[in-house]
Amino acid sequence: MTDVKFGEDGLVPVIIQDANTKDVLTLAYANEEALERTIATNETWLYSRSRQALWNKGATSGNTQQVTAVRLDCDGDAVIYEVIPAGPACHTGATSCFEGVLSGTPAETAVDVIGGLVKVIAERQQEMPEGAYTTYLFAEGVDKICKKVGEESAEVIIAAKNRDMEELAMETADLLYHTLVLLQEQGVPFERVQRVLKDRHSEKVGK
Known part of the structure; x- marks a missing residue:
């Protein structure tokens, strides 16, 4: 020390x-x-x-x-x-103690967007609100979710082959969403995927 x-x-x-x-x-x-x-x-x-x-x-x-x-x-x-x-850091129950903003608009990163989506999907699985599409997917089960992942993967490929940037962005968003639903259904935290990516990056840097 x-x-x-x-x-x-x-x-x-x-x-x-x-x-x-x-x-x-x-x-x-x-x-x-x-x-x-x-x-x-x-x-x-x-x-x-x-x-x-x-x-x-x-x-x-x-x-x-x-x-x-x-x-x-x-x-x-x-x-x-x-x-x-493993839970909120702040005694108020918030994820972070730095939730207040005195000036400016905090930048929203890709991690923020995905993290927010992961949170919503987890809430849908727990609450199963009637009429929500995510509720429908969880109710149908893993076969339906896997089918949607496959369909969206094909749509991404078609959009890429067509050189349609807007369509590719939309289909990639759909694929990401359904993949996150699948991870939630399987009980695999997204942080685990992040760790795999981080470890692979570290391995490449070390070579």
């Missing part, structure tokens, strides 16, 4: 970031013991300034965080925990 510059209060700011989406989830603080426990256990350990005590994120709420990396900034006076969260 010699590279970490703890403040006069013995604490260092900790930015907690989603390892997959790169969203900033919260800002907290850690003392040396909390940082050591985080590195040793791959769980988020912090120091509560209000309670003057160590705390393990999710120990009581169940909203745990698996720490995949601990990074130190160039001056050594701030730390990032990259985490895979």
Whole structure:
């Protein structure tokens, strides 16, 4: 811990970031013991300034965080925990503590769009609202969903062969949606697909 510059209060700011989406989830603080426990256990350990005590994120709420990396900034006076969260990071129940916007319009990334769609699909499966197309797919089951994935794949190929950019974009969106429905039906989190892509990219970079 010699590279970490703890403040006069013995604490260092900790930015907690989603390892997959790169969203900033919260800002907290850690003392040396909390940082050591985080590195040793791959769980988020912090120091509560209000309670003057160590705390393990999710120990009581169940909203745990698996720490995949601990990074130190160039001056050594701030730390990032990259985490895979199992539930919301904020005590309000929000995914991130940074939900408010003081100015400007936050940019919406492809990850944001897909993440939002994944969330809606999961909600449809749980609530099964009458009349919703996603409800229909889940009610019909895996055979129907797989058939739609196959049909949309063919439509993507046709659009590409026709050099129709607008049609290709629309059919690709349909294919992506039905593939996400299939992943949800099979119980495969989209984060797992992200990890495969990330691992493959890392392997290529390492060669």
